[in-house]
Amino acid sequence: MKVSVTTIPLDELDIDLLLVPVAEGAVEATLKALSEQFGEIVRRTAADFTGAQDELIWLYPESGRARRLALVGMGPADRVDLERLRRVAARGAELARERKVVTAAIVRPQTSIDPESASQALVEGFMLAAYRFTRYKTDTSELREIERLVIHETGEDEKASRRGAERGRIIAESVMTARDLVNLSPDEKTPTKFARLIEQSAKKYGYEADVWDKALIEEEGMGGLLAVNRGSPEPPTFTVLTWHPENALNERPVVLVGKGVVFDTGGLSLKPTKDSMDYMKSDMAGAAAVVGAMEALARLKIPLYVVGLIPATDNRPGENAYVPGEVIRMHSGKTVEVLNTDAEGRLILADALSYARTYRPILVIDLATLTGAQVIALGTEAAAVMTNNVEGAEERLQAIVTAGERSGDRVHPLPMYDEYAKLLESDVADLKNIGGREAGSITAAKFLEHFVDYPWIHIDMAGPAFLKEPKPYRPKGGTGFGVRLLVEFLRDFASPRRFSS
Known part of the structure; x- marks a missing residue:
């Protein structure tokens, strides 16, 4: 248009x-x-x-x-x-x-x-x-x-209006990229095909994309991603997206991590089909949001060094699938007892979050369609947002909530009390991959917190990422949630005042 x-x-x-x-x-x-x-x-x-x-x-x-x-x-x-x-x-x-x-x-x-x-x-x-x-x-x-x-x-406001209209067009087109990726048939977005689509986007819009194959993932020791992938005939990928303009204000990057489960059957903890597995082509909506955001950042020439990390696999109950009771050694070296193979997203995210440490990031934001508990708590109107209790936690939460209100991709904070971590204690490993029925979105975030040692924001967007009924300017299917949120947040984050010291 x-x-x-x-x-x-x-x-x-x-x-x-x-x-x-x-x-x-x-x-x-x-x-x-x-x-x-x-x-x-x-x-x-x-x-x-x-x-x-x-x-x-x-x-x-x-x-x-x-x-x-x-x-x-x-x-x-x-x-x-x-x-x-x-x-x-x-x-x-x-x-x-x-x-x-x-x-x-x-x-x-x-x-x-x-x-x-x-x-x-x-x-x-x-x-x-x-x-x-x-x-x-x-x-x-x-x-x-x-x-x-x-x-x-009006004539006096024409220049300002042109700037806004052009930015609105670019952001809307970037959201549409994310929507298209989510809406694609699963056979057209296997991990390898998904990675190729990201490479095409990078070439078109001027950011970089480096795709790791299974051998490189094994070399890096990403035990969570490899375990989830074992039941699939398709190999996993790990894609690193980079936007590093010459005028970047930051030396250490902001890292965006997107969950890329291209189809989720639940593995051996098999999902029911109706109103569950039949929507699971959307389980890579977090990854799609990262791709859309990187497109927008490059097209808008935002002066920030930003890295995107996308671990991609499907989760299938193949003959070599990982099983409940199995203990996985993660990229960080920690061990995880698997009690439910349908809690796979946190396993691949944990490896990506652990790998993000190598960048010494100033901030990491992950986006994931992670828990059904988020939908129960907040429905489709807002995503859940959580952060770790390190310096600047309140400021981070306020900034992402404000970005959500301004962009229309709204987020609402949930608490991260230490007591929730006790629900993840395992008798045989460092932790287990589920915490029970209580506070499911929070315990998933507490699981991920084990793998970060930097300022971190976690966004659980299971509800608003994919709609069964249309809402104003959000269609049935993939909504592209997260793209506008990230762009608004990072445009504000790129303030020269932040980096002047």
Whole structure:
């Protein structure tokens, strides 16, 4: 989709659909301005329009070049935030799709939000709502793609709006990359094929990708990844992604780790099919988010040295599959008693987190569809976030929560009390891979904490990563959750003030 910003008079805008967001209290002024440009039909048709949230009025103007107008209510002006703008724009994309229009424009509403951020939010909301995954559809004749989106801006704010719109386009496209990866059929994203897709992305967007094969993984001693992979006919991969611009503010990297279980049967602790295994092509959504984020960082030229680590395998009950009761020696040297082979994600993440130590990172963030307990606790509206209790813990949590609120990829903190670690004590090994029914998301994080010795943020995104029913600008299937969160967090993290000392 092409995205642009214009300041030409509204009635000269040659467009199939013009979306006009209106807050309560701004209705009279908006209708007056629109009537002057599109005719008195605006006042007559919208006489009862109040600007209430989600209120909609369709107009077919008497004059001007726009074929259709849609007034969409935003609710009280003091409650209009970035997420409200995204959802209004998403409504516009839905309307455009229903009418099968090719070109659309949005009038940026005058709010307390700065023009750059507002335009970014509008573009993100519209593009993400317009997304469709049609790779496996054989008849797409009835589908009509929206080819162009225009943000209408006042002259004085044009430059800021252009910056925001361009950033919104890049971020939305990066989210779509993650969505496409999650939605791919499992046979098209075996660990090796997934790694090749990452290499293609790196070549296209200018970051580096180095793929390790099974021999290198064995040489490195990644016992967790190798154990999970034993039941599969497909070998594992470990992919290292690097974005290291010349103007990077940091010498030691920020490391992103994404869980890459490309399909999860549960192994010998077999999952049921309905509403469980049938969605497990999404178990690499954490890895997909890292790929999308690396694309965005490179395209936006964020001045940070960032490394991505993606351990990839499927988890199958093959003839040599790892078994409950087995003890695994991990990359760190610690031993783990396996009591459930369906708690495999933490095993491959633990090896990646252990390997991350070699970079002496200033911060590590892992993302994973890790536990069903996260879905029970927070549903699909927010991911769980946890951090280790080392210097800067409160600041880290606040920063990632704020990034979630601003980006729309919301996260909510869970506690990491020492007492939870007792649930992982093993009689035969250093620890066991499950902690029982209680506090499942927290005990999974406490397991991972055994393998870190640096500032660390853990994001359990099992709920929001893959939806069974659509939500505003988040479709059924892969949502690309985590990309916007990481980009927003790292854009703020790249402040020169942080590294001036």
